[in-house]
Amino acid sequence: MQKLKLVMVGNGMAGVRTLEEVLKLAPDLYEITVFGAEPYANYNRIMLSPVLAGEQTIQDIMLNDVGWYAEHGIRLHLNKKIVKIDRQVRVVVAEDGTEAGYDRLILATGSTPFILPLPGNDLAGVIGFRDIHDVDAMVAASRQHKHAVVIGGGLLGLEAANGLKLRGMDVTVVHIAEYLLERQLDQTAARLLQKSLEDKGLKFLLQKQTEQIIGRDGRVSALRFKDGSEIPADLVVMAVGIRPNSALAESAGIHCNRGVVVNDTMQTYDPRIYAVGECVNHRGIAYGLVAPLFEMAKVCANHLAEMGIGRYVGSVTSTKLKVTGIDLFSAGNFSGGGNTEDIVLSDPMGGVYKKLVIQDNKLVGACLYGDTVDGAWYFQLLREGRDVADIRDHLMFGQSHVGDAGHQGQNKAAAMSDDMEVCGCNGVCKGDIVKAIKLNGLFTLDDVKKHTKAASSCGSCTGLVEQILASTLGGDYSPAPAAKSMCGCTDHTHEEVRAVIREQKLLSIPDVMRFMEWRTPNGCASCRPALNYYLIATWPREAQDDPQSRFINERAHANIQKDGTYSVVPRMWGGLTNAADLRRIADVADKYAVPMIRVTGGQRIDLFGIRKEDLPGVWADLDMPSGHAYGKALRTVKTCIGSEFCRFGTQNSTQMGIALEKAFYKMWAPHKVKLAVSGCPRNCAEAAIKDVGVIGVDSGWEIYVGGNGGIKTEVAEFLVKVKTAQEVLEYSGAFLQLYREEARYLDRTVHWLQRVGLDYVKKKVLEDEAGRKALYARLLFAVQGENDPWKERAVAGEARREFEVLTV
Amino acid sequence: MENWLKVCSLEEIPRLGTRQMKHGEKNIALFRTGDDQVFALLDRCPHKGGPLSQGIVCGRHVTCPLHNWNIALEDGKALAPDVGETSPYPVKIESGSVFIRL
Numbered sequence: 001m002q003k004l005k006l007v008m009v010g011n012g013m014a015g016v017r018t019l020e021e022v023l024k025l026a027p028d029l030y031e032i033t034v035f036g037a038e039p040y041a042n043y044n045r046i047m048l049s050p051v052l053a054g055e056q057t058i059q060d061i062m063l064n065d066v067g068w069y070a071e072h073g074i075r076l077h078l079n080k081k082i083v084k085i086d087r088q089v090r091v092v093v094a095e096d097g098t099e100a101g102y103d104r105l106i107l108a109t110g111s112t113p114f115i116l117p118l119p120g121n122d123l124a125g126v127i128g129f130r131d132i133h134d135v136d137a138m139v140a141a142s143r144q145h146k147h148a149v150v151i152g153g154g155l156l157g158l159e160a161a162n163g164l165k166l167r168g169m170d171v172t173v174v175h176i177a178e179y180l181l182e183r184q185l186d187q188t189a190a191r192l193l194q195k196s197l198e199d200k201g202l203k204f205l206l207q208k209q210t211e212q213i214i215g216r217d218g219r220v221s222a223l224r225f226k227d228g229s230e231i232p233a234d235l236v237v238m239a240v241g242i243r244p245n246s247a248l249a250e251s252a253g254i255h256c257n258r259g260v261v262v263n264d265t266m267q268t269y270d271p272r273i274y275a276v277g278e279c280v281n282h283r284g285i286a287y288g289l290v291a292p293l294f295e296m297a298k299v300c301a302n303h304l305a306e307m308g309i310g311r312y313v314g315s316v317t318s319t320k321l322k323v324t325g326i327d328l329f330s331a332g333n334f335s336g337g338g339n340t341e342d343i344v345l346s347d348p349m350g351g352v353y354k355k356l357v358i359q360d361n362k363l364v365g366a367c368l369y370g371d372t373v374d375g376a377w378y379f380q381l382l383r384e385g386r387d388v389a390d391i392r393d394h395l396m397f398g399q400s401h402v403g404d405a406g407h408q409g410q411n412k413a414a415a416m417s418d419d420m421e422v423c424g425c426n427g428v429c430k431g432d433i434v435k436a437i438k439l440n441g442l443f444t445l446d447d448v449k450k451h452t453k454a455a456s457s458c459g460s461c462t463g464l465v466e467q468i469l470a471s472t473l474g475g476d477y478s479p480a481p482a483a484k485s486m487c488g489c490t491d492h493t494h495e496e497v498r499a500v501i502r503e504q505k506l507l508s509i510p511d512v513m514r515f516m517e518w519r520t521p522n523g524c525a526s527c528r529p530a531l532n533y534y535l536i537a538t539w540p541r542e543a544q545d546d547p548q549s550r551f552i553n554e555r556a557h558a559n560i561q562k563d564g565t566y567s568v569v570p571r572m573w574g575g576l577t578n579a580a581d582l583r584r585i586a587d588v589a590d591k592y593a594v595p596m597i598r599v600t601g602g603q604r605i606d607l608f609g610i611r612k613e614d615l616p617g618v619w620a621d622l623d624m625p626s627g628h629a630y631g632k633a634l635r636t637v638k639t640c641i642g643s644e645f646c647r648f649g650t651q652n653s654t655q656m657g658i659a660l661e662k663a664f665y666k667m668w669a670p671h672k673v674k675l676a677v678s679g680c681p682r683n684c685a686e687a688a689i690k691d692v693g694v695i696g697v698d699s700g701w702e703i704y705v706g707g708n709g710g711i712k713t714e715v716a717e718f719l720v721k722v723k724t725a726q727e728v729l730e731y732s733g734a735f736l737q738l739y740r741e742e743a744r745y746l747d748r749t750v751h752w753l754q755r756v757g758l759d760y761v762k763k764k765v766l767e768d769e770a771g772r773k774a775l776y777a778r779l780l781f782a783v784q785g786e787n788d789p790w791k792e793r794a795v796a797g798e799a800r801r802e803f804e805v806l807t808v
Numbered sequence: 809m810e811n812w813l814k815v816c817s818l819e820e821i822p823r824l825g826t827r828q829m830k831h832g833e834k835n836i837a838l839f840r841t842g843d844d845q846v847f848a849l850l851d852r853c854p855h856k857g858g859p860l861s862q863g864i865v866c867g868r869h870v871t872c873p874l875h876n877w878n879i880a881l882e883d884g885k886a887l888a889p890d891v892g893e894t895s896p897y898p899v900k901i902e903s904g905s906v907f908i909r910l
Contacts, residue, residue: 160905319828451889451890453875454875457875520866520867521842521867522842522865522866522867523866524866524867525863525864525866525871525876525878528864528866529864547822547825547826548822548823548824548864548865549824549864551864551873552862552863552864552873555860555862560859560862560873560874562856562858563872564858564859570817611889612828612862754850801820801822801827805828805829805830806815806820806827806828806829806830806838807829807830807831808813808814808815808829808830808831808908808910
């Protein structure tokens with residue numbers, strides 16, 4: 001079959017990203033031709049400011065060089081501006097007469113700087129700030145001339161001014177509004193910004209309107225204002241906004257209105273013609289930041305690849321200034337007003353200002369100056385529209401979600417040097433990440449994870465990596481979308497998938513994939529285990545467990561170690577053991593020559609270095625229940641000695657622990673689950689850092705939930721106080737069942753709790769008695785339908801095959 | 809002249825699953841895809857030597873259990889952005905039996 005012809009007009013970031021996405025989805029569908037008006041291949045336009053500032057070179061910011069186009073069989077025409085689209089015969093024509101026919105056309109013509117209609121605006125030395133050519137002109141001017149004037153105190157203007165100052169020029173910024181960045185900052189923050197820029201040597205003329213650009217010998221020499229004053233100027237940079245380039249589309253009769261008008265599938269009024277990027281007007285908005293453009297590219301490519309799903313519904317954007325040493329961040333409605341409330345922290349001497357705008361208990365805007373560490377977190381809250389009532393009192397102090405372990409206690413990426421370790425799991429330094437971002441043109445957390453492995457193991461450095469992305473990319477970085485799809489195999493979120501499994505009563509992984517139109521034939525190592533869990537958790541005793549969709553530890557019912565051997569942890573109810581069990585463990589250790597035996601933090605005994613083929617024999621000889629130390633399941637119930645022996649004990653914590661463990665043993669969950677029971681508030685069982693922690697007091701039991709002692713220590717929150725052991729079982733069980741039914745796979749209880757809020761859990765578990773009893777009953781129904789996996793495999797049968805090695 | 813060795817029946821490898829195989833000192837991983845093709849690789853991930861036979865099979869690759877590298881079943885090469893490879897072995901299925909050439 002002959003390939004369809006895809007032509008792209010414009011060779012910038014949005015367009016080329018669209019092609020990359022198309023090539024990923026349908027590599028052989030199109031014969032592709034690209035026309036670019038600039039003489040360069042695709043470069044990272046948002047990095048022009050660092051180039052101007054001399055912090056990077058043009059080579060550093062190339063995203064796709066000419067070789068990339070050749071490698072993918074794309075015909076690339078550089079330096080050729082398309083001047084005509086003939087929609088009847090479907091041909092585009094370049095200035096020099098080059099023609100190309102198309103079946104599908106992408107318009108990615110970008111935007112141009114708006115040049116004020118002033119007398120003298122055509123003089124030499126009057127330029128915009130848009131492309132490599134402009135940067136060259138500014139660098140050249142800085143070598144020969146002294147006085148630079150930047151008209152426009154917006155983001156781009158300030159970045160240009162900063163760059164020119166660093167190039168040694170005397171720079172004045174002329175701005176028509178009362179304060180700088182009036183679309184990104186409120187007045188207080190803007191004054192702080194102005195002060196620190198003045199400290200860097202920049203000068204500002206605010207509320208000034210230019211009347212005329214004065215020239216001498218054809219080159220600009222001065223600027224005259226409406227109030228009659230004048231300043232010298234050898235270079236004038238206009239940074240007063242951009243205009244979408246829609247002239248070409250307009251001339252072809254395509255509907256335009258301040259940009260090429262597109263629908264949610266990025267199609268123009270001519271369905272064969274798509275448009276993406278800054279030239280576009282989508283639902284009345286023209287975007288000038290890269291994150292939305294990439295979202296558009298994804299949607300456009302999806303339709304070009306004839307997959308027909310995916311809609312672009314607009315973006316919420318945030319702002320960051322790429323001036324080294326200045327931290328500012330804003331998003332949403334940061335000005336407030338109307339029926340909004342402000343929370344403000346102001347420390348002008350310390351150079352810190354933060355303002356959060358709240359409406360109906362939701363964060364609707366944020367404006368940060370000086371300390372922007374929590375920008376990404378606020379932005380996430382804002383886009384998720386999360387109810388912040390329960391965290392309102394410490395909202396201002398940030399998430400401090402950046403882990404405490406593994407990166408030298410750092411929580412500010414900007415303060416770290418290049419050789420400091422960010423990811424303690426994979427040994428990735430800050431410099432490695434910055435380099436990967438620049439070299440490979442990475443824009444998202446997922447990209448960075450894939451390329452550097454940072455934040456891809458325990459995840460505690462995710463916040464730091466996001467900060468590094470944000471500071472390297474400036475405002476063009478946007479954190480992972482609020483509604484995240486499960487993985488690359490689907491656009492559906494975890495919640496959507498769970499709902500469909502429930503509503504449609506789907507019972508197998510292939511059924512889910514068919515019903516929800518999975519993109520891959522059988523998923524990946526990240527969605528398959530999630531689907532398997534969702535199925536067995538939603539339809540216990542009905543959905544078939546699929547061992548091939550479980551991570552090896554759950555398939556082999558033991559923990560794989562780095563040398564391919566396994567470790568075995570037998571269950572000891574409540575951490576109690578006895579002479580007979582210990583004797584059998586010792587015999588097993590002798591018989592199988594176990595090289596290491598260790599007591600775990602969960603009060604169990606761990607036998608290391610066992611060969612996989614020996615596992616069934618080890619289990620048979622141990623004759624103890626599975627400890628599930630390998631599973632996303634109930635691991636252990638840790639106990640203190642309690643009232644039976646302890647002189648302080650108020651309750652029988654060991655018995656309570658044993659009862660809990662026996663009741664919930666064999667419970668699969670979204671992640672591992674650890675419990676503890678202490679017999680008095682001295683809390684020797686460390687119940688405050690467990691998923692469910694029970695603390696005995698003289699008059700009953702206190703139940704705490706959502707604690708975590710791992711990557712990031714989280715103290716459990718008080719849920720309820722009850723009187724009897726039976727109530728402890730019922731309330732903890734109902735809480736765990738709610739978590740099992742609603743959390744995303746790989747959420748610990750704390751992560752899920754942070755998302756839904758403790759109030760929600762209280763409503764379901766405390767206030768709704770019938771609901772609580774039903775939750776508890778569903779949990780018991782599920783666990784009582786499970787068999788002990790070790791007992792099943794200790795005897796010969798189908799399940800043994802996993803452990804048998806074929807020999808040839 | 810070409811030595812095809814019989815390994816097992818197709819049914820003995822679970823669909824989308826794996827089996828470990830030993831030939832002398834050599835550890836080999838067998839994989840069965842969703843469409844019942846069988847592949848064999850040296851059972852060593854090019855990254856840190858993880859046992860690929862303990863991984864999860866998806867499409868035409870296996871995900872290593874140790875650090876989630878993806879290895880192509882056909883040629884043993886790591887999928888981008890990772891770089892490295894392990895040895896592939898030819899496999900054929902004849903009347904329900906799996907044969908390997910080493």
